[in-house]
Amino acid sequence: MIAQSRKNNTGGRSCLLRWSSVLLFTLVGGCSSEDIRPMQNLNSALDRSSDARRDPTLAQEWLATLSSRGGRERIELINLRNGTPVPAPGLNRADAQPVSISLSGDGERLALVQQREGRTELMLYRRSIGALQRLDINPPGVPRQVSLDGDGRTLAVQISRSGRWDVDIIRLP
Amino acid sequence: MRRLPPIVRVAENSLIAAAVSLLMLGCSPNARRAPGAAVDRQQQDPAISGNGNLLAVIVEQRGRPTVELRDLRSGQRLPLRHLNRQQPHSSPSLSWNGRYLAVITQRGNRRMALVEDRVTGRAHPLRPPGNRDPVRVSLAPDGQRMAIQVADRGRWRVEMLDLSSMLEPDRPGGLRVTTPQEGT
Numbered sequence: 001m002i003a004q005s006r007k008n009n010t011g012g013r014s015c016l017l018r019w020s021s022v023l024l025f026t027l028v029g030g031c032s033s034e035d036i037r038p039m040q041n042l043n044s045a046l047d048r049s050s051d052a053r054r055d056p057t058l059a060q061e062w063l064a065t066l067s068s069r070g071g072r073e074r075i076e077l078i079n080l081r082n083g084t085p086v087p088a089p090g091l092n093r094a095d096a097q098p099v100s101i102s103l104s105g106d107g108e109r110l111a112l113v114q115q116r117e118g119r120t121e122l123m124l125y126r127r128s129i130g131a132l133q134r135l136d137i138n139p140p141g142v143p144r145q146v147s148l149d150g151d152g153r154t155l156a157v158q159i160s161r162s163g164r165w166d167v168d169i170i171r172l173p
Numbered sequence: 174m175r176r177l178p179p180i181v182r183v184a185e186n187s188l189i190a191a192a193v194s195l196l197m198l199g200c201s202p203n204a205r206r207a208p209g210a211a212v213d214r215q216q217q218d219p220a221i222s223g224n225g226n227l228l229a230v231i232v233e234q235r236g237r238p239t240v241e242l243r244d245l246r247s248g249q250r251l252p253l254r255h256l257n258r259q260q261p262h263s264s265p266s267l268s269w270n271g272r273y274l275a276v277i278t279q280r281g282n283r284r285m286a287l288v289e290d291r292v293t294g295r296a297h298p299l300r301p302p303g304n305r306d307p308v309r310v311s312l313a314p315d316g317q318r319m320a321i322q323v324a325d326r327g328r329w330r331v332e333m334l335d336l337s338s339m340l341e342p343d344r345p346g347g348l349r350v351t352t353p354q355e356g357t
Contacts, residue, residue, distance in 0.1 A: 036299055036302075036334050036335070036336060036339065037334065037335040037338065038302045038332060038333070038334055038335075039318070039333040039334065039335050042333045043332055043333055046330075046331055046333070047330065051328065052328040052329045052330070053322070053329055053330060053331040054308075054309070054322050054329040054331070055309060055322065056309065056310075056311045056320035056321070056322055056331045057311050057320075058311045058312065058313045058314070058318060058319075058320050059313075059314065060313060060314050060315060063320055063331075063333070065320075065331050068329075080318075080333075105223045105269065105314040137204070138204060144217075145217070145218055145219060146219075147219050147220045147221045148221065149221045149222065149223060149224065149225035150222075150223035150224060150225065150269060150314060150345065151225075153225065154221060154225040154245075155221075156207065156219035156220070156221045156228055157219065158216070158217055158218060158219055164215050165215045165216060165217045166206060166207075166210075166215065166216055167206070167207040167210075167216040167217075167219045167228070167230055168204050168205065168206060168207065169204065169205055169206075169207050169208075169221075169228070169245060170203065170204040171203040171204075
């Protein structure tokens with residue numbers, strides 16, 4: 001027990017130190033982060049399958065990240081049940097560099113901003129049919145960050161126009 | 174379920190993809206400026222809730238990048254209890270009904286993730302394992318997991334955190350806890 005003090009010459013000082021520690025721990029604990037659990041198996045699997053990862057986006061059963069391997073960055077879709085990447089045919093083009101990604105909550109759609117041939121494009125990928133389509137931006141602007149809702153029918157996109165950042169809401173069919 | 178030779182299946186998928194592409198090109202998406210923002214105000218880093226009703230964006234408040242939550246149907250700004258300080262804010266993320274708003278904040282010289290529970294009014298500060306500064310976060314639609322991007326030995330890593338012991342699920346259908354049978 002913390003309250004037990006030692007019956008020797010240093011007992012009083014030791015007890016005081018212990019109570020100070022408890023008080024400090026309580027104070028720090030009160031304003032520090034809560035107990036969170038890293039998902040060790042999943043994190044190990046993520047580390048094994050790429051050299052580096054950034055820009056995570058979570059769906060209920062899926063994680064997508066921009067993953068580097070062998071010096072090339074590509075969009076990787078990971079099944080959260082086992083931590084393994086799954087094929088996404090047609091998503092990564094050899095001539096395109098992904099900038100920002102967002103998964104719909106069901107993992108079926110993925111919105112992305114990519115740079116290709118000197119242009120920045122807003123794209124939508126549908127996993128079940130492996131189709132990647134370009135979305136028009138009107139009035140024209142340069143897209144930067146994207147966010148899709150649960151069923152992938154509403155897209156929020158950060159766009160630069162006339163030297164300013166703005167956010168458009170796009171309803172998708 | 175009929176079994177088709179692989180070549181037929183590939184052709185079938187290609188046809189569907191082509192048809193969908195034509196449909197998408199045929200009708201350009203219906204777009205509008207995010208409601209509720211003054212014309213001269215910049216908005217960045219949007220995050221939309223799973224149900225598509227709420228939008229979190231980063232705006233400048235007295236020169237400080239600050240997260241703002243809006244109802245997309247009315248354009249009305251919604252109050253946040255804990256996110257009027259600890260700027261600059263970045264990388265907001267919302268759960269399904271927008272019960273949870275996760276965002277990266279700053280305390281002293283350290284960056285840390287914070288989840289505000291809009292139902293209980295509680296704030297849950299989160300620091301990635303290894304005491305690293307988070308760069309981007311993404312909250313799972315039900316709020317039970319979080320992906321955090323951190324720098325580790327000179328490279329970007331993504332860490333998955335289990336928040337199920339800390340946050341109730343925020344699932345489709347309203348602000349309630351569903352039983353496992355109801356699921357998503």
